[in-house]
Amino acid sequence: MKLIQSRDNAFYKQLKRLAESGRERRKSGQTVLDGVHLVEAYEQAIGPVDTLIVGESAQQAGEIARFLQGRDIVVLSDALLREIAPVDTPSGLMAVAAMPQATAAVHRQKDAILLDGVQDPGNVGTLLRTAAAAGITQAILSPGCASAWSPKVLRAGQGAHFVLAIHEEADLLDFIARYEGTTAVTCLDGASSLYEARWEEPLAWIFGAEGLGVRRELIDAAQLRIKIPMPGAVESLNVAAAAAICLFEALRRRLS
Structure with a gap:
């Protein structure tokens, strides 16, 4: 000692x-x-x-x-x-x-979570934890996201890092273009209700930065636009909360 x-x-x-x-x-x-x-x-x-x-x-x-x-x-x-x-x-x-390195290549035929410029360490860690809990095995992070291996993100992730393949500084537009499944983005314009939308698996969810949301070029590239119905007085949700709703709705359908 x-x-x-x-x-x-x-x-x-x-x-x-x-x-x-x-x-x-x-x-x-x-x-x-x-x-x-x-x-x-x-x-x-x-x-x-x-x-x-x-x-x-x-x-x-x-x-x-x-x-x-x-x-x-x-x-x-x-x-x-x-x-x-x-x-x-x-x-x-x-x-x-x-720090474990993502030795496996990005898998274009498996479910994924894509984070576009999410800067808050607590949100990034919570998003990784939620994805892992929902059975997703890979996370693709764009430049501008909080460092996945920072102590604050690790603390919020509570072990999710060790069961996910995490790819940082990734080209999300390239991933979307090559993905062999459905790419879904959360946004408001031209979007379908999460509970009415239909998709084919595998599924890659795109979630955007606090305040700014997902970049326009990624929204345009995604195959499916999704919004979460919110009949209450609040107009928006924290990105980690929105992701949890989407990921577990997809899981519910898979298990039903």
């Missing part, structure tokens, strides 16, 4: 760079995980993390203490841990782990 209390410590400096810099994560091939659940999900799907880090006051916390039994750890002062944690109230446990 090693206790780190100084910001000048070399390991801490590297840890902070990994937590804050996408460039550093790409360069090192590593990222930072936060929380017992996320670390367990990583190790079950991929294998041991590189380094386990625990806050000084969290060492004896029940769940964390049990998880750390017999394992080598690095201990950070609580103040240092708070500085790198992706949330305001840190879980107390973090890890440095290798």
Whole structure:
């Protein structure tokens, strides 16, 4: 066990760079995980993390203490841990782990979720988690999306990253043109109700950036335009909420 209390410590400096810099994560091939659940999900799907880090006051916390039994750890002062944690109230446990690479090619005959410029890390993580829960196995992210392997996106994804093939910086227009199934986009103009629309599987759903929505060229390229009926006073939904409705309506039909 090693206790780190100084910001000048070399390991801490590297840890902070990994937590804050996408460039550093790409360069090192590593990222930072936060929380017992996320670390367990990583190790079950991929294998041991590189380094386990625990806050000084969290060492004896029940769940964390049990998880750390017999394992080598690095201990950070609580103040240092708070500085790198992706949330305001840190879980107390973090890890440095290798970022899995999407080794499989993009599959044009399987269901997919396409994200167009979704910038909010919480939304990206939630979208990945929802897609994985609905049985989708690949996520295609355009340039401009929040980095899929940032600590905040990983925290929101809660392990979805480790069961999805995630392709970042992708050309969504090219994917749509080559896709061997139905491409569906959520929009308002010329759209059919989600509950009345008909489609052939496999299905690739396109969801757009907060506020701006999906780019016009992608809307024009999609085969199916979908809107979610909203009889209430609210005019729009958060992109992650809209995606959940669409993905699970598609799943409901498949299972019925």
